[in-house]
Amino acid sequence: MTQVLASENTDQSPRSFVLEMLGFSGPEKEMLASTFRLTSRRVFTYNEPASPADRSDVYLVNADNPAALAQLQARSPNVHAPAVLIGKISAPSSWPVVEKPVRWMRLFEQLDAVMRAALQQRARRVQTEMGDWDGHTFRRAVDRNAPPVLAGVETRPTDSVLVVDDSATVRAFMRAKLAPFRFDVDYAENGETAIDMAQSKQYTCIFLDIMMPGIDGYQVCKRIKSSPATKDVAVVMLSSKSSSFDKFRGSWAGCNAYLGKPVTEDELLATIARFLPSARRVATAILEKAS
Template sequence: MMMEASTTTPPAKPQYTVDVHGFSQTERIILKSIFSLSARRTPKFVEFMQTMSSAPDVFLVDAEDASAIANFRQKNTINTRPAILVGDTDHGISCTTLPRPLQWTKLFKAFDLAVGINTPSHMAKPEPATRIAASFAKTQPMTAIPTQPSPDSSMVPQKILNTASLKAVSANHSLTPKRPPDRPFNWVLVCDDSITVREFMRVKLAPFGFNVDFAETGEQAVGLTGTKYYTCVFLDVVMPGINGYQVCKLIKSKKDAAKTAVVMLSSKDSTFDKIRATMSGCDTYLTKPINENRLYAVISKYLSTNV
């Protein structure tokens, strides 16, 4: 049952507090990550602490925990604050209810709705699609690298680079990235030859204020990681030219760049492919179509605390 809309919409604040009641230890860990990630959004949602002077803006309650419901009723006796219940029943409370398991996307939407933010205009506006790397051939000729162009971006290149070719790439790009002096942990690279995937990632990353570069080929990704420090690289596996496994090895082969988290994006879900990704040095393996909850979990793990 959804909470009744107020006749007036309160002005948005830069930050709202959420008073959490109940939930298992595992769910508390998930909620901690959600609040950490939400701190990068506009508005921010942070967990309410008893030391705070003002009352909480929102209640988040475990509907299957009797003591949590009792504590919530005691603290919100006159029903002045919106509530979100997680479970199978609303206990007769006028509020938003969400089923288990906890899902990042649904909680974000529920938080926004709870404080009267229900239109895209209230969200942080995405930055213009940040730059896609220039054609690698125009910036760094690589005549020593044998590649085979593919008219269909979904096709696997027929010729895979050999060890000597990979060394040629590494030699032309020393891979000694420089950390930006002003905001050292704020850059993300998305490398995928699919414009659909790049746009999906742009939209999902935009609300969190990261600086994002885009590349269409492995060669472009190698070039960019050789000139800039990235906290995280989202890397397609199958691309024309150098594949994602080879790019990952190059990134991880240098000491400074090895600190970069590499997240593989692949339509392949076999155990063999995942093992191959692990052996190449990747930190996380996501399958396409990309699950939003898994993506937010990855963002929280590698990026949310790096401001």
């Protein structure tokens, strides 16, 4: 971990924000939390409160839940601690609204936008109201005499992903969608090359086309899953065929997930979020707690 003095005058400095979710069911919160783990790879990172004492930087609210809207009002969101709503609202809102079904990049962009505005407002308070207040750690007048603190910035992870597809269009799509999350992405145009690459480098996830020159994706998946060196890597099969039989063949070959082509951005992000090491640790902890 590196240490930097909290600063409000740049959007490029890595920042971590406490995000509080209001009005979502347990499964909805877990889905949102698993996808937010992807933001650990971005300049702006969003994490749930680690303890009840954590002060929220931003609120994410289920607009379809009246109780959640009442909770939000009780928390008094403002320009320094804003909100983003998910769902439909009956009246105009001063906060941005993301419609369902949620498009993940749209949600990330809205959160980034309100937090950039919040950082600018906090910076103005530094200049006009609070003297040496750092603009980040404290937001209330009662805290103005507390000393500024150093904000920790975690080193970004560098999980590797392998995309196996003979289509240059698919490879370009995957490159564009994975690049903002700082994955180390490799590419292979056929199954034989993919098997060799998987043996020589550890991958978090392999996206595997089924129809390719040479051996097909089913055979590649079987060989990856049968090798002690690669059996634990997550394999996501990509295919324009999405019948029950095709999915059964993928499952029989040992794949962890099956996506139909054309792959949408939201499906891609939601799928890869499931297989990040952080997501697996959470799932393991849940299973251990239940046993």
